[in-house]
Amino acid sequence: MSSSGPSSSGEVPTVLVKDSEGRDLLCFLEQLIPLDGKDYALLTPVDTPVCLFKLRDGxxxxxxxSITSSEPILSVADVxxxxxxxxxVRSAVxxxxxxxxDEPEPEDPDDEEGDDESETYELLVSFLVENQEYGLYIPLDPFFVVARMDDGCAVLVEGEDFDRIQPRIEAELDERDLPE
Structure with missing residues (x-):
């Protein structure tokens, strides 16, 4: 029986992923999935992913x-x-x-209706920029990144390529999880 996941020693390999703008993101290699003669990697960021939200009363x-890395909001968030x-860190993806x-506490702070598209987040910090409140939230659901392995380098799968390959990767992972 062979495994394409982490080695049996418990060490998870890391991969540096680059996006189309040259930004990179250090990730743990979770799975390798061969499709169409190419290896695709399912990765999770080494650092904690965060999402920026605009907060509004009520x-x-x-x-x-979509935010540029030079946005003034991010400078305030830095401080x-x-x-x-x-x-x-202004990373790829x-x-x-x-x-x-601190370990996040599973809760659903801002979504009481629970629509299927929403994720659950935990507020990390909030701050004001020009009288507008913003918050950086940590997604509590796992955050996965898909990359194509080319000669030992990981290239982020983006846009139409991602839309095309994502369902096939999910199907492959579902098949792997089936009991024998």
């Missing part, structure tokens, strides 16, 4: 899913995180936080 927080001995974090 309304659900609004996810900000706030430094007060907690944490560092904001997602923002991440480097440093010692």
């Amino acid at each position: 309304d659900d927080p609004q996810l900000i899913d 706030v995180l430094q007060e907690h001995d944490l560092t904001l 997602t923002l991440t936080v480097n440093g010692e974090l």
Whole structure:
């Protein structure tokens, strides 16, 4: 029986993933999935992924899913995180936080209706920028990254390529999880 997951010594290999803009993200290699003669890697970030939300009184927080790394909001977030001995990293795929974090407590702080599209988050820090409140939240669901392995280098699978390959990777993983 062979395994394409972590070695039996318990050490999980790490891979540096690059996106189309040249940013990188250090990840743990969780699974290798061969498809169409290429190896695809299922990865999880080494640092803690975080999501930026705009907070509004009485309304659900609004996810900000597109932000440039030079955005003033992130400079303020940097300063706030430094007060907690944490560092904001503008990585490929997602923002991440480097440093010692307390274990998140599973709760659903802002989503009482529970629609299927929503994830569960824990507020890490909140801060004000020009009288607007923002928050950095940690997703409590696992955060996976898909990369294609090319000559030992991991290249992020993005856009249409991701849309095309994701269902096939999920099907392969479902098949692997079936009891023999």
